[in-house]
Amino acid sequence: MTTVGLIGLGAMGSGMAASLRRAGHSVQVFDVRREVAAAFAKEGGTAHDSLASLGAACDVIVSVVVNAAQTEAVLFGDGSTPGCAASMKPGSVFVMCSTVDPNWSVALEERLEAMGLRYVDAPISGGAAKAASGQMTMMTAGKPEAYALAEPFLNAMAAKVYKLGDSAGAGSKVKIINQLLAGVHIAAAAEAMALGLREGVDPAALYEVITNSAGNSWMFENRMAHVLAADYTPLSAVDIFVKDLGIVLDMARASKFPLPLSSTAHQMFMQASTAGFAKEDDSAVIKIFPGIELPKSATQL
Incomplete structure (x- = not known):
């Protein structure tokens, strides 16, 4: 055996x-x-x-x-x-x-x-x-x-x-590319929800519409649910994407390959980390946007 x-x-x-x-x-x-x-x-x-x-x-x-x-x-x-x-x-x-x-x-x-x-x-x-x-x-x-x-x-x-x-190597390369997309999608999802909040759109209604429209992604559907629930318990923490997108950029830098979206997303997670949200759920990257009021949990109301 x-x-x-x-x-x-x-x-x-x-x-x-x-x-x-x-x-x-x-x-x-x-x-x-x-x-x-x-x-x-x-x-x-x-x-x-x-x-x-x-x-x-x-x-x-x-x-x-x-x-x-x-x-x-x-x-x-x-x-x-x-x-x-x-x-x-x-x-x-x-x-x-x-x-x-x-x-x-x-x-x-x-x-x-x-x-x-x-x-x-x-x-x-x-x-x-x-x-x-x-x-x-x-x-x-x-x-x-x-x-x-x-x-x-x-x-x-x-x-x-x-x-x-x-x-060895091919598995890790494919995972790194997956993490590029995952990190960019979370950052984009947070940006979209933040804009909706800034413009006074009901966040639950926005979530419902987007998750049934062409703009949806798995990361929007999964992570913005955390934002709506005001639950930043770290299933995957902000610092995971500081690390993973850092590896993405290191791999691309070795062959001088440009990754503008990955670079921006990495900076967003870095900002969230240094602002005190390093150990929170990666959806907490939304907290870097100024002038918005995030949904509150039932215990916070």
Whole structure:
């Protein structure tokens, strides 16, 4: 039996682990919040107290952490706590689900292969609800021998698993392009709603019309619902798009490719972050617009 482990039981990772369990797999988990891992294991599975323990127990490890720096710490330790790579069995697979610089992903594959480990570059998209229902999207790239072990678990976690190349990098490039569109769409949605508020349009009516008209986008429909509810609980925080659009711009800058809309959207998220909204939901980018009164929650009325 091939064993699977998952690191990072956040908004996406908890749903992915639940999807693996629902598919009949015995899931090994680790989270820095030990009580979260223990709560997951009560419903089925095994919680590990250390990354080294998880690494030794699993043939396939799925990492669902925020960025490249956290992925490095998960694999190689943080200077005080060992990571999982040193204890992983030869031939085991590390599946990396974070949004990272594609060149970093390529280098990570080489580093792991030198240790006798396999790698799948596998960024994810779809949000927490789709992760929980096993309906998210995975943008993957990896060698056939890595897929051979990892594929049953990828299919358990995602409705669509796109194979974009036989070595690392392609998955991360496609995810970065997806993040370009996602960030620009959120910024544009916020700008449109802000203009409506400025002009005295009823925001609920505006939302209803736009979501049934040609100007709609998935991001407008999803994120402006947060604005109407005055709920800025961070499912995806402002600083995520400071990071992700920064990676978009870095990738384009390397080949001197112009991205004017991405640059503007990045500046909007940067402004929201420095204005104190860094940890709020990314829809809080609407708070940078002056002279508007945002909808209030029922408790604020």
